[in-house]
Amino acid sequence: MNASNNSAFMPDEDLLTTVLCDLKRTVREYTTAATESNCPSVRRVFNDLTMDTLRLQGELYQQMGQLHMYQTPGKALRQTVDQAIQSGQQTQQKCQQFVQQKLGGQNSAQSQGFDPQASMQQQNGQSPYYM
Incomplete structure (x- = not known):
């Protein structure tokens, strides 16, 4: 250009x-x-x-x-990103609990084969930054 x-x-x-x-x-x-x-x-x-x-x-x-x-943008500290991931996982768990309560204990996401925890696994790298 x-x-x-x-x-x-x-x-x-x-x-x-x-x-x-x-x-x-x-x-x-x-x-x-x-x-x-x-x-x-x-x-x-x-x-x-x-x-x-x-x-x-x-x-x-x-x-x-x-x-x-x-x-x-500057590099994000691994600790900051890990905290954001943890917060997101907690929110996701609360949402799942809420849905389970409202559906009478049925977990429609897991019954359809979707495992949100499998997609949110953290990787432990050696760098203190995410890129």
């Missing part, structure tokens, strides 16, 4: 930042649509759209970083 494009209606950096923000917004919208879909095939389409959009957003983010158009 040419960062000094004078013939454009706006600087490349501003244009790419706008596109990046739109991709992030689109991911949120697709995720919402997927979670609210009742039809498995519609849900699958929105899941695929979400993953494709995340890939595009990641590629654009990397390109902008290489061109020094986007300030990359």
Whole structure:
């Protein structure tokens, strides 16, 4: 990309930042649509759209970083991330307990073969940072 494009209606950096923000917004919208879909095939389409959009957003983010158009955030301390994961797991457990109470002890997620704990396992690395 040419960062000094004078013939454009706006600087490349501003244009790419706008596109990046739109991709992030689109991911949120697709995720919402997927979670609210009742039809498995519609849900699958929105899941695929979400993953494709995340890939595009990641590629654009990397390109902008290489061109020094986007300030990359600092490294997150492992302890901070681990606390956020633990908090999320606690919230998930509370939600599961609430649903079990309301459904009379039936756990519909596990009866359908979904094990949220298996997908949330933590890895113990040696670096104090997540990247």
